[in-house]
Amino acid sequence: MPHILKGDVMLAETGMRDSESDGAGIGRRLYLCGSALAVGGLAGCLSATDEQQSTKAESGGQPTRDDGGGKHVDKETTAESITDCTTITEPGTYVLAADLEAEPGETCIEIRASDVTLDGQGRTITGSGPTEPFEEPFKPVTSGVLVRPELTGAEKKRKKAGVTPPLTDGLSNVTVRNLSVEGFDAGIAFEGVTDGAIAGTTVRATQDGLTLFQSAENTLCKNKTVGNGRTGVRLERADGNLLEANTATGNGMPASENGGIVLIDSNETRLVHNDVDGNIAGIELTRSHGNTLTENSVSGNIFDGLVLLESQANTLVGNTVNSNTNLFGIILVDSHETTLEENTANGNAQGGILLVQSAENTLIGNTANENGLDGGIILTRSNENTLSNNTANDNVGASALGGPNVDPTFGPGFNLFDSRFNRGRSNTARGNDGGPIRLVGGEGNSIEINGVVYTEATADETPLETDEQPPLSEPLEALAETGEREPLLETIDVEVAERLFDGYPASLLRR
Numbered sequence: 001m002p003h004i005l006k007g008d009v010m011l012a013e014t015g016m017r018d019s020e021s022d023g024a025g026i027g028r029r030l031y032l033c034g035s036a037l038a039v040g041g042l043a044g045c046l047s048a049t050d051e052q053q054s055t056k057a058e059s060g061g062q063p064t065r066d067d068g069g070g071k072h073v074d075k076e077t078t079a080e081s082i083t084d085c086t087t088i089t090e091p092g093t094y095v096l097a098a099d100l101e102a103e104p105g106e107t108c109i110e111i112r113a114s115d116v117t118l119d120g121q122g123r124t125i126t127g128s129g130p131t132e133p134f135e136e137p138f139k140p141v142t143s144g145v146l147v148r149p150e151l152t153g154a155e156k157k158r159k160k161a162g163v164t165p166p167l168t169d170g171l172s173n174v175t176v177r178n179l180s181v182e183g184f185d186a187g188i189a190f191e192g193v194t195d196g197a198i199a200g201t202t203v204r205a206t207q208d209g210l211t212l213f214q215s216a217e218n219t220l221c222k223n224k225t226v227g228n229g230r231t232g233v234r235l236e237r238a239d240g241n242l243l244e245a246n247t248a249t250g251n252g253m254p255a256s257e258n259g260g261i262v263l264i265d266s267n268e269t270r271l272v273h274n275d276v277d278g279n280i281a282g283i284e285l286t287r288s289h290g291n292t293l294t295e296n297s298v299s300g301n302i303f304d305g306l307v308l309l310e311s312q313a314n315t316l317v318g319n320t321v322n323s324n325t326n327l328f329g330i331i332l333v334d335s336h337e338t339t340l341e342e343n344t345a346n347g348n349a350q351g352g353i354l355l356v357q358s359a360e361n362t363l364i365g366n367t368a369n370e371n372g373l374d375g376g377i378i379l380t381r382s383n384e385n386t387l388s389n390n391t392a393n394d395n396v397g398a399s400a401l402g403g404p405n406v407d408p409t410f411g412p413g414f415n416l417f418d419s420r421f422n423r424g425r426s427n428t429a430r431g432n433d434g435g436p437i438r439l440v441g442g443e444g445n446s447i448e449i450n451g452v453v454y455t456e457a458t459a460d461e462t463p464l465e466t467d468e469q470p471p472l473s474e475p476l477e478a479l480a481e482t483g484e485r486e487p488l489l490e491t492i493d494v495e496v497a498e499r500l501f502d503g504y505p506a507s508l509l510r511r
Helices: 022-039 052-059 153-160 474-482 494-499
Strands: 072-074 079-082 086-088 092-096 109-111 116-126 143-147 174-182 186-191 197-199 202-204 208-213 219-221 224-226 231-236 242-244 247-249 259-264 270-272 275-277 281-286 292-294 306-309 315-317 328-333 339-341 351-356 362-364 377-380 386-388 414-417 423-427 437-440 446-449 452-454
Touching: 109 116, 116 143, 143 174, 174 186, 186 202, 202 208, 224 231, 231 247, 247 259, 259 275, 275 281, 351 474, 377 474, 414 446, 437 446
Parallel strands: 079 092, 086 109, 092 116, 109 143, 116 174, 143 186, 174 197, 174 202, 186 208, 197 219, 202 224, 208 231, 219 242, 224 247, 231 259, 242 270, 247 275, 259 281, 270 292, 281 306, 292 315, 306 328, 315 339, 328 351, 339 362, 351 377, 362 386, 377 414, 386 423, 414 437, 423 446
Antiparallel strands: 072 079, 446 452
16 A cells, blocks of 8 residues: 555654844754753654645645655655655655665665655664774765765766865755664765754664764754764764754764764854763864853763863853763863853763863853862863862862872862963862862962962962972873873773673674
């Protein structure tokens, strides 16, 4: 029998052809996706204002017909049923009528038209496994769903030569939803797409789960990425997107150094209410500016929780970054003019919040309790930052390691090393093994903690010379010396980290 898609169960499409400014457009997508958190299910992720559904239903429930090419067309909704891997070149609504399996080394569904909705109806697209090694730059050969414009002849030549071609004519208003994908280089990939959406999908056993490349103003909502070899979600040269209520778990391998959500050269994107727990690394921004991260959970990751590398003017508000098992909760390296407000970074192995060679940042109302040797809030060679109303209690050093030879200054509330002209008021630090503050080197600092203003002295007010101070922990010393993250990662026992991922598909363990 031909497949009939009932109009009353069709989810509303994204009709985000905003006439507002870019900021207003992002705000609208945030509202639309946010309603899913209140009402449950997927419908809230997508716009309920698109008029296309009503216009498509004007035929009044006419029976389906066969278009002569093996696809069944429902005249009530003009939805075409897909039963094999295919290329979509015309606007419209398409639904999967069966699980699909791609040939080895092949992409299953490629969309090359704007104004397309692909509804998987809960079905699965399966590939034969990732084909590419763990190398940069990553060039996926296969995808479960690939959305990109048709390349011109010149673009094809540049791509074949290994040069990333600029996408001259992009696609818009493409939605992929209600779908599971596994066993490809990339699960669902957008290249040169604006104003689209990926919603309610599950991607596992790929290298990169969801990818946006040169794609702007798209919404990723209520997706799950689990057990992907490099990243759960990867944005590269992708600006102004919204990621809300997604789950990324068990992504990355120790050799890939990636994990849950990765932004590279991607600006002005919002990450809201995402759960990024139990990955190799949590959320990582590289050369990405003006992004906003709000109320995400980034906990229990193997390396760091939330990492900013050479990324400026970002805003982090109300994120929970706890119990990351080898390194730090939140770390900024060569990242400036960023605001951290009311974040929680508790119980992280090496320290709570760390700034390395980072200047003019503002830390207000954050909590960094019960972290490891380097303390609650740490500034290393970082200047002109503002620290106010932060709490750093019960950070541990000697009490955790035990033994008479453990340096008693490990585990301070605040830890400033060779940092200059930092200011702060109304901070709290109690019950720390290393005291309220460890201040080594630098000049011009003035940090108020527990009502006492600390300037050039250590926490016990003993004026020691810099070379008399105890060393930093091994991971932080490696990072402070170079400003590069790679030496920091080299301090981790990779074999131990790999054992945590023993249950993953063997295809993901290739180097």
